[in-house]
Amino acid sequence: MNNREISLGEIIRQQRVTIPLTLQELAQKTSVSPSHLGRMERGERFPSARILRKIAGPLGFEEDELFTLAGYLSPHPSTVAESRPSYSSGRLDPYVSKVLANEPIEVQHAVIGILSILKSLSKSIAKETPQG
């Protein structure tokens, strides 16, 4: 239920590859050097608030969300529960949430529709050619 054993670096890397972005791409979006980003992700450097703020947006985090994950802010008591999908496995990825939120409702529905078509397609293909 709790993701206490996952580090900030891992979270950041997961987000980045999920989007997906390379270190260099994220670097130029954020004006943070790729080497630094890399070291952050594998826990060799601990990002300062300035850096954290730079990367929050492009990674799809709310600033305070990332600050909380970094242990800079204590968990936001009220706001978190009510509206934001804060990072944890099983919940909506914040980047996806952000992007979809910018789309019209019909588009959001269409995305879901396409997803369900793909899922059923892959299922029937798997049935036709059961290898393994």
Add this chain to the structure above:
Amino acid sequence: MNNREISLGEIIRQQRVTIPLTLQELAQKTSVSPSHLGRMERGERFPSARILRKIAGPLGFEEDELFTLAGYLSPHPSTVAESRPSYSSGRLDPYVSKVLANEPIEVQHAVIGILSILKSLSKSIAKETPQG
């Protein structure tokens, strides 16, 4: 209307002396060295998030409030307007706010009552002895 010309250091010092606390006292409350606190206040050092977080409580700031003042967080769009008295001249001092908030309502009312009595007293005294 905007306090853009006042620096974080000045804000911190104002808070500290208003409470009032010496650098050493604040230092031992926060586990931050007095020399560092002093340099922060006069703008020679820029506090990290870790330090900022340590000093927020004892100075009567909400963590995110101080982060915002430091430029680590962009101004909180929704929360600020609705409930918090964020730092600016003419508004309720956050330390006062914090202390009063810890008191029962009757006490808070009593404080206001006493204040109004003192004000009317000083007014009538001023009338009796009008000196240039």
Add this chain to the structure above:
DNA sequence: ATTGACTTTCGCCATTTGGCAAATTATAAT
């Protein structure tokens, strides 16, 4: 004026952050 206690500032240092460029590793494409 001078002593004494307290408060603030300064000098110095270890540690950390974060960037640049080179080296290494992974990924294709032939």
Add this chain to the structure above:
DNA sequence: ATTATAATTTGCCAAATGGCGAAAGTCAAT
């Protein structure tokens, strides 16, 4: 397999943070 290209990691460095102890101010009491 080999070469080309992109992605990540490493080595090294400058700059900044933050602590400790000494020096310099402040201020009251004698």
